[in-house]
Amino acid sequence: xxxxxxxxxxxxxxxxxxxxxxxxxxxxxxxxxxxxxxxxxxxxxxxxxxxxxxxxxxxxxxxxxxxxxxxxxxxxxxxxxxxxxxxxxxxxxxxxxxxxxxxxxxxxxxxxxxxxxxxxxxxxxxxxxxxxxxxxxxxxxxxxxxxxxxxxxxxxxxxxxxxxxxxxxxxxxxxxxxxxxxxxxxxxxxxxxxxxxxxxxxxxxxxxxxxxxxxxxxxxxxxxxxxxxxxxxxxxxxxxxxxxxxxxxxxxxxxxxxxxxxxxxxxxx
Numbered sequence: 001x002x003x004x005x006x007x008x009x010x011x012x013x014x015x016x017x018x019x020x021x022x023x024x025x026x027x028x029x030x031x032x033x034x035x036x037x038x039x040x041x042x043x044x045x046x047x048x049x050x051x052x053x054x055x056x057x058x059x060x061x062x063x064x065x066x067x068x069x070x071x072x073x074x075x076x077x078x079x080x081x082x083x084x085x086x087x088x089x090x091x092x093x094x095x096x097x098x099x100x101x102x103x104x105x106x107x108x109x110x111x112x113x114x115x116x117x118x119x120x121x122x123x124x125x126x127x128x129x130x131x132x133x134x135x136x137x138x139x140x141x142x143x144x145x146x147x148x149x150x151x152x153x154x155x156x157x158x159x160x161x162x163x164x165x166x167x168x169x170x171x172x173x174x175x176x177x178x179x180x181x182x183x184x185x186x187x188x189x190x191x192x193x194x195x196x197x198x199x200x201x202x203x204x205x206x207x208x209x210x211x212x213x214x215x216x217x218x219x220x221x222x223x224x225x226x227x228x229x230x231x232x233x234x235x236x237x238x239x240x241x242x243x244x245x246x247x248x249x250x251x252x253x254x255x256x257x258x259x260x261x262x263x264x265x266x267x268x269x
Contacts, residue, residue, distance in 0.1 A: 045069050064089050078104040094119035110134050129154035143168040162187055176201035195220035209234040225249035240264050 044050050044057040047070040051058060059070035062081040073081055073089045078096045082089060092104035095115055099105045109115055112128045112135040124135035130151055138154040140146065143161045147154060157168035160179060171187045173179060176194045180186055190201035193212060204212060204220040213222035223234035228250050239245070242258045242265040254265035 042068060047072075076103045078106070112137075123150055127154075139166070141167045143170075174199060174201050176203075189214075205232075207233045209236075223250050242266075 041056045045068060047060045047063045048057045049060060050056075059065055061083050062073055062075070063070040064073055064085065075081060075090050078093050079090045080093060082091050088101065092098050095107055096104040097107050097120070107115065107120070107122065109122045110133060113122045113124050115122050124130055126148075127138055127146060128135040129138050138146065140155055143158045144155045144163075145158060147156050153163075157163050159181065160171055161168035162171050163169075171179065173188045174190075176191045177188045177196075178191060179188050190196050192214065193204055194201040195204045196202075206212065206221050209224045209227045210221045211224065212220065214220065216222050219229075219232070223229050226237050226239075226245060226249065227234040228237050237245070237250070237252060239252055240263065242255045243252045244255060245251070246253050254260050257268060258265040259268045
């Protein structure tokens with residue numbers, strides 16, 4: 001209020017007291033008029049509803065704020081109103097995709113395919129595989145079965161067979177070996193107590209003070225703790241003074257503060 005009085009006083013020399021008072025009164029009255037904004041304030045217009053909390057109003061679904069009114073959104077065919085105040089205010093229905101920001105075009109689904117549950121894109125039916133933009137029938141070789149992979153051959157070989165080009169060839173498992181069921185890597189390995197040599201499973205020659213160890217790729221066995229492998233045998237480790245076996249149990253190292261010198265552990269300098 002005070003700023004209007006100050007303004008009136010500034011006009012007094014030019015307008016006179018009476019005119020200044022009238023001008024100030026008019027400014028006060030103008031400031032009391034309701035303000036219409038584009039954020040849903042002021043009187044509730046047509047195609048709008050008052051908010052349940054906080055005051056103001058929101059346009060009905062399918063309408064958007066335009067100054068003090070709610071104007072209809074131009075919905076293209078196969079679209080629906082989103083109720084969002086930003087963007088186009090609409091989105092395409094399931095099975096349709098936006099084109100150029102103004103239309104909704106049907107997603108082309110080829111023969112032997114179906115629309116994904118998301119409504120975006122498609123995938124081939126079981127028994128068919130993707131080939132560019134088409135779904136072609138899968139030729140299933142003997143001893144094979146269909147997979148759920150959407151790309152590639154669409155099939156895999158049954159247990160005991162491996163894929164070779166467009167066929168499933170039997171896996172040759174040697175005596176004392178068995179199938180691994182591994183998708184990649186070795187298709188078979190030797191039974192416990194046997195060791196692979198040139199595609200065969202030969203018995204492991206276990207020396208004294210050793211035990212079977214499939215992880216040992218060279219011998220198939222490992223020495224007991226406190227023994228070390230020497231010429232396919234396990235000999236006792238001669239542990240010098242101030243030394244201890246390492247984590248493996250088949251080697252030794254000097255104790256802390258000692259260092260190796262000529263096969264002995266001596267105090268470091």
